[in-house]
Amino acid sequence: MAQGSGTAVPGVGRVLVVIPTYNEADNVEVIVRRVRRAAPQVEILVADDNSPDGTGARAAELARADARVHVLHRGGKQGLGAAYLAGFAWARQRGYDAVVEMDADGSHAPEDLPALLSAARDADVVIGSRWARGARLLNWPLRRLVLSRCANLYARLALGMPVADATGGYRVYRVGVLDRMDLGSVCSQGYSFQVELSRLAHRAGARIVEVPITFAERERGASKMSPLIVAEALWRVTGWAVRDRGAAVRRGWREATLGRARWP
Numbered sequence: 001m002a003q004g005s006g007t008a009v010p011g012v013g014r015v016l017v018v019i020p021t022y023n024e025a026d027n028v029e030v031i032v033r034r035v036r037r038a039a040p041q042v043e044i045l046v047a048d049d050n051s052p053d054g055t056g057a058r059a060a061e062l063a064r065a066d067a068r069v070h071v072l073h074r075g076g077k078q079g080l081g082a083a084y085l086a087g088f089a090w091a092r093q094r095g096y097d098a099v100v101e102m103d104a105d106g107s108h109a110p111e112d113l114p115a116l117l118s119a120a121r122d123a124d125v126v127i128g129s130r131w132a133r134g135a136r137l138l139n140w141p142l143r144r145l146v147l148s149r150c151a152n153l154y155a156r157l158a159l160g161m162p163v164a165d166a167t168g169g170y171r172v173y174r175v176g177v178l179d180r181m182d183l184g185s186v187c188s189q190g191y192s193f194q195v196e197l198s199r200l201a202h203r204a205g206a207r208i209v210e211v212p213i214t215f216a217e218r219e220r221g222a223s224k225m226s227p228l229i230v231a232e233a234l235w236r237v238t239g240w241a242v243r244d245r246g247a248a249v250r251r252g253w254r255e256a257t258l259g260r261a262r263w264p
């Protein structure tokens with residue numbers, strides 16, 4: 001660890017902020033600049049899926065000008081989940097101690113990052129939460145607000161996780177906890193990725209802490225949210241719930257029958 005060289009966050013270590021991008025040419029420079037200003041010790045990896053609008057080339061320019069900015073050029077659009085997993089692998093190979101997930105469109109304020117990193121001193125996973133007391137939502141359309149509220153309610157009830165914002169995509173993961181999570185089993189393409197990782201972290205016994213954030217609607221560029229992405233989340237959460245409940249019932253049944261067998 002490069003302690004003392006100005007690249008370590010006290011109590012956390014070397015941090016890599018992974019920013020997945022697809023057609024974010026108007027946003028990439030702004031977000032990189034804001035992260036560098038808000039948290040000068042961290043490094044940044046832009047994980048670009050060969051965006052047709054030239055986001056990758058812009059990110060490469062930023063990387064040439066700043067040794068703390070890196071780019072992962074990927075072959076084509078493969079979804080948010082695949083881009084993050086590639087970013088996590090990149091971080092692991094290079095010995096980072098923590099990775100941050102952050103959108104490129106400014107919805108996740110880099111100015112909140114110091115608070116998230118400070119919470120990471122005593123946690124395995126920190127979720128920048130839209131549904132924790134003190135969070136602020138700016139210009140979010142009512143339909144997105146309702147969708148997020150319902151999705152979180154469903155995920156919490158179906159999966160039994162004590163997490164208010166399981167769909168939120170502004171997070172810190174200590175690399176140690178990623179090692180305990182079975183990332184090879186991850187199958188989500190879109191935003192159910194966040195729920196899937198919440199579930200894996202919860203099952204790995206991770207200390208999960210939520211920190212309120214200010215979440216703003218994107219100002220520039222197009223959303224990649226689609227009905228297909230919502231359907232994927234619904235379908236996957238239901239599948240995990242059935243699997244988890246089935247396993248719990250089988251466990252209970254086994255314990256009950258074994259207990260009875262031992263009864264004198």
Ligand SMILES: Nc1nc2c(ncn2[C@@H]2O[C@H](COP(=O)(O)OP(=O)(O)OP(=O)(O)O)[C@@H](O)[C@H]2O)c(=O)[nH]1
Pocket residue numbers: 019020021022023024047048049077078079080083102103104105107191217218222223224225
């Ligand atoms: N590398 C990569 N990045 C992606 C892909 N899909 C989305 N992203 C990025 O993931 C982040 C979140 O996507 P958004 O389109 O902002 O999704 P959203 O925040 O749910 O939607 P809005 O609220 O409408 O902005 C952005 O930085 C996107 O550029 C993908 O397939 N590959």
Ligand SMILES: [Mg+2]
Pocket residue numbers: 103105107218
């Ligand atoms: Mg967004």
